[in-house]
Amino acid sequence: MKTSLLAADARTKKRNAAEARFKAYGFAAIIVAMLALLILLTSVLGNGMSSFRQTYIALDVALPEEKLDKSGVRDLSVMSKVTTIGYAPILRNALLDALAAQGIETELSDKDIGNMISKEAAATVRNKVLANPDLVGQTVSFDVLASGRIDGYFKGRVTMESAALDGNTSPEALMIAQALADAGVIETKFNWNFFVWPDASDQRPEAAGLGVAILGSLYMMIVVLVLALPIGVASSIYLEEFAPKNRWTDLIEVNISNLAAVPSIVYGILGLAIFINFMEFNQSSPLVGGLVLTLMTLPTIIISTRAALKSVPPSIRDAALGVGASKMQSVFHHVLPLAAPGILTGTIIGLAQALGETAPLLLIGMVAFVREYPAAYTPDAGLFGEASTALPVQVFNWTQRSDPAFVERASGAIITLLVFLLIMNAVAIYLRRRFERRW
């Protein structure tokens, strides 16, 4: 039977239909994935963007000498006897003065009005005064933190209805805050301190920041980079270029692949046993965290480095050996430079993975509440030996707090973490493009 090219036969139709269906499945999968990503990003950004802004009250604070410096000669040992409890009424009075100056009348007690100011504010002012004792006796302008509830009101988290049910604030306080905002005394502005300040206690979410966590994560990344990159690259070069191919190297290869799939919490237990219990490094320290993350990142780096070395065409090795280069010269002069983009990409992706890792850090105690900025080196604690926390652990920590203001902080920390990861991946792509060479 003669068939026409213009009419598709049954078999062709069936084949084309199958292909069209398959394309539709693939497209649907992409849509689902994009939707999931969209939901994730909207939820995180919706919750977290407000953490980058913070509400401040501009106060002219009179710093009375009789309260703050009983010695009268700016003796720091005497001045530091005045605790934040001594500073709180001074700030409260400043706020009351501001209310009076703006002509705002209220039925609220002085104590409730004082509660509009963050508990952290007294500490901030005290630190400034102790740093510069000459301020005593003067009236100084401070931008002090508003309390978490007031801050929440300007960010839409706290409403009149929720305030009516809230023991920590009241609709009246919010109305005063609104009046002060209208008068320009209360202002919500960009919050650099979120990236600088350390964590804060449950009562003062407005003062909680990522400073210690960022520093801790940075220290750990340094440890990981310094240890994992040379060890990983050197072992890959040995395995790929020099080691004889026998049962032992096969066994090692299989085990490295398996290590890459080991749950990270297992590395945490290992780190706890080896680095803290046996080697007695400080717990919660970025050194131990970095060592654990190094163990975790090594398989990733080794696997990607070996893949990069393998992808260098053998003709390049032949060419180098053919002109009389030694094995090592052929590897270091020719193979390694060609594999470098792949190695760098693998390393950065391994680092990014380590940056976001939480579970092993919980086990080695990096989940502790740390207010002190860890020093890179101290004679007592050694290199990276001071207690610290890390970005993902900070997220974990904040999501467990009861105050909803910490949900905002946690989302803000997630955004920060995602931005760091995005930057690292962008650098990886850039380096790959930049150094990629054709042959």
Place this chain on the structure above:
Amino acid sequence: MEDMYHADRAMSTQQDIKIKADKVQVYYADNHAIKDVDVEIADKTVTAFIGPSGCGKSTFLRCLNRMNDTIDICRVEGDITIDGEDIYDPKVDPVQLRAKVGMVFQKPNPFPKSIYDNVAYGPKIHGLARNKAELDEIVEKSLRKAALWNEAKDRLTAPGTGLSGGQQQRLCIARAIATAPEVLLMDEPCSALDPIATAQVEELIDELRQSYSVVIVTHSMQQAARVSQKTAFFHLGNLVEYDDTDKIFTNPEDSRTESYISGRIG
């Protein structure tokens, strides 16, 4: 070309022996790839290895500069001597050997570096030049010998991989002769080239004969006839026949050689 081929016959007889192979066996694991090969390769001569695919001619060629060392499962037995020295002696460093026995591969494989660096690499790692001026001189001399100087002199810093296929192969030849080898091994150097580039490379091979002992593996019998003075025919791992090129192509002794050159086996 025809004239060259006839002229060569007369002078191909009385040359010194450069490479001597005696009862060479090569095994890939259990596979006996080269069986009992005895051959004497003369200095300042082009020797061609011909034979069907898989006959072992490339394997034998790679024994001559110990490139087979890089293959774990490969094992070589028997004696191969260059100037009377056993190259498989434990005291021999293959790296030194390869500086003496240069190699050009089937596919042009310049380093992804500049033309200059490609040629200068060998002299640099062997310390053949004391300073930049000497190195420049070696590079120029090698490129001239490889008939690439005129095309490349204005773009020495351009990447070697940006050249055409034929130019790349000549660059590889320049790279091989830059280390001042005594023997030049060529593993099907023209199989990836077009006829014009092939002709250029063949012409070059004939000139290189003045200074080196050249061993060339080729699939093209015409090429063997054009460029070589001696020809060895390999079949299934055996060296079937080894004689002057014109004798092999006009009056072979072995029936297998005759079948191959007349196209009946291959």
